Amino acid sequence: MTSWSSAGDRHTPPVWGKALQRWNAVSWLLYGLFTAAVVVLDPPGEDKTWSLVLLGVLAACYAVVMRYPGNRVLRPYTYLWVLVLSLSGLSYLRDGYAALFMVTLPHFWVLARSWRESVGFSALGAVGTLAGSMLRVGWSADFFSSNVISTLIVYSASVLIGTWVHQVLEESRERARLIGELERAQAQLSQAHQRQGAADERERMAREIHDTLAQGFASIVVLAEAARSGLDSAPYRSEQQLRSIEATARENLAEARELVGSAREPGWPAVGTVARTLRRTLDRFTEDTGLAVVAELADVDCDQQTRIALLRCTQESLANVRKHARASTVGVVLARHAAEVELEITDDGVGFDVGRPPGFGLDGMRKRLAELGGELTVTSSPGDGTRVLAMIPLESEVPV
Numbered sequence: 343m344t345s346w347s348s349a350g351d352r353h354t355p356p357v358w359g360k361a362l363q364r365w366n367a368v369s370w371l372l373y374g375l376f377t378a379a380v381v382v383l384d385p386p387g388e389d390k391t392w393s394l395v396l397l398g399v400l401a402a403c404y405a406v407v408m409r410y411p412g413n414r415v416l417r418p419y420t421y422l423w424v425l426v427l428s429l430s431g432l433s434y435l436r437d438g439y440a441a442l443f444m445v446t447l448p449h450f451w452v453l454a455r456s457w458r459e460s461v462g463f464s465a466l467g468a469v470g471t472l473a474g475s476m477l478r479v480g481w482s483a484d485f486f487s488s489n490v491i492s493t494l495i496v497y498s499a500s501v502l503i504g505t506w507v508h509q510v511l512e513e514s515r516e517r518a519r520l521i522g523e524l525e526r527a528q529a530q531l532s533q534a535h536q537r538q539g540a541a542d543e544r545e546r547m548a549r550e551i552h553d554t555l556a557q558g559f560a561s562i563v564v565l566a567e568a569a570r571s572g573l574d575s576a577p578y579r580s581e582q583q584l585r586s587i588e589a590t591a592r593e594n595l596a597e598a599r600e601l602v603g604s605a606r607e608p609g610w611p612a613v614g615t616v617a618r619t620l621r622r623t624l625d626r627f628t629e630d631t632g633l634a635v636v637a638e639l640a641d642v643d644c645d646q647q648t649r650i651a652l653l654r655c656t657q658e659s660l661a662n663v664r665k666h667a668r669a670s671t672v673g674v675v676l677a678r679h680a681a682e683v684e685l686e687i688t689d690d691g692v693g694f695d696v697g698r699p700p701g702f703g704l705d706g707m708r709k710r711l712a713e714l715g716g717e718l719t720v721t722s723s724p725g726d727g728t729r730v731l732a733m734i735p736l737e738s739e740v741p742v
Contacts, residue, residue, distance in 0.1 A: 366408060372445045373401050380436070389435045396435075400428040407453070418453040422463045425449060430470030434478050443471050444496055451504035460504055468497040545709075548702075557661045558594035562587050564664065565630055586630050616649040617641045617676060620656055624674060627660045637674040642683050648734050651710050652676065652685050655718070655732045658703045659687040667691025667728060678736075682716075685732040693722040707732070 377397050384390040407421045425446055432442060450464035472493055569583035617639040624635045644652075656674065663669055669691030676685050700708075700720075708718045716734035 369404070369445070369449070370401075373397065373404075376442060376445075377401075384436060393432060393435050396428045396431045400424060404449075419455060419459065419463070422450060422453055422459075426463065426466045426470050429467050430474040433471040433474030435474075443467060443493070447496070447500045451500070451507060457505065457508050460508070461501060464497060464500055464504070468493050548706075555594055555598060557657055558590050560661060560665070561590050561630060562594075565590070582629070586626070589626075616644065616652055619649070619653055620674070620676060623653065623656055623660070627664070627672075631664055633663070633669065634671045635674065636671065639674070639676045640678060642676060642678050644683055644734075644736060647714055648683065648736070651714055651716070651734060652683070652732065654710060655685055655707050655730070656687065658707055659730045662703065662728075663689045663691065666694065669727065682733055682735045684734075687730045688727065690727045693724050693726045693728055695724060696720055696722050 377394065380390060380393045380397065384393065403421045403424045407418050429443055429446070446467070447464060450467060451460045454460040454463055472490060565583045565587045569580040569587070572580045572583070620639055621637065624637055627633070628635050660672070663672055667689045669689035671690050673688040674686070677683070704718070704720060711718050711732055711734060714734050716732065719731040719733075720728070721731070722728035
């Protein structure tokens with residue numbers, strides 16, 4: 343239990359720092375008054391000289407300790423030893439030791455390193471003053487009744503008050519420690535939230551880039567390869583593919599501008615047009631790939647985020663069909679069932695093993711749907727085609 347504190351100690355609560363500053367001022371005033379009393383009231387002689395020497399040494403040591411509280415050589419308890427010896431010497435040289443003992447009692451409690459040292463040093467101070475006084479006047483019943491009893495009363499009162507002050511200081515330090523830990527925890531939590539927010543934003547941007555720009559570039563690559571191979575044998579078909587490349591590139595450019603600007607999220611369909619938006623996407627897919635698409639698209643009324651999720655799931659599923667499925671027919675069904683909207687996309691391609699780790703596209707679809715309270719189910723096996731089912735609760739049913 344550390345007791346030593348100065349006005350500038352970082353472990354001392356502000357209220358105690360101000361109290362110590364005031365007590366230091368009072369201490370200097372009392373030292374000055376006691377010295378003045380010796381100079382004025384004591385008759386010239388050796389006793390007066392030694393009294394002034396002891397007071398000077400005591401004041402000098404106190405000044406050094408107050409000026410350099412952390413000095414390894416002049417530690418605070420060095421002053422306490424000087425104080426004990428000075429009290430003993432002064433009580434031997436003159437009357438009035440009790441006043442100085444009472445004045446300096448707080449020093450034992452403020453400057454000692456622990457509660458035990460405070461009790462020990464103050465006891466030594468009491469014993470020293472009594473011993474010095476007894477050597478000066480001798481032992482008698484009057485001495486016991488007037489000096490010993492009064493000193494014991496003062497010492498006992500100082501122990502009680504000092505113990506209470508120590509408890510208050512310890513509680514203040516504990517509160518300060520807990521407040522510091524709380525502030526550090528809040529700072530760490532704030533940093534963690536900032537890092538998580540940055541990570542979430544990076545993931546969102548990566549998902550948007552994958553679902554928009556990356557898919558568009560993949561489509562441009564496929565169309566460009568097909569157009570180049572058919573320049574001589576099927577120039578009309580190549581011309582159509584070049585027009586598709588131009589349209590896809592323009593769409594990608596617009597989406598890129600919206601991604602880096604302040605416009606709304608790229609590809610957001612207008613209110614009430616989700617079926618028409620999906621139809622345009624399917625028509626473009628048929629034009630680019632030549633695959634047959636069978637679509638049943640109900641005009642589902644849903645919020646913007648749901649419309650975006652449906653569009654992105656359709657785009658990602660069609661991109662996977664184009665790249666991996668080697669299918670001849672694709673089926674798309676958009677319908678509302680009770681309090682949810684469902685999008686089902688099937689193909690008759692080669693399928694895949696759903697037990698293997700999902701790619702970025704499927705994982706992105708799952709996370710996008712999960713943000714809306716929905717879920718994604720993928721059913722497939724090698725040689726049996728693939729079925730992708732996206733379910734999203736309607737806005738009023740989405741859990742808060």
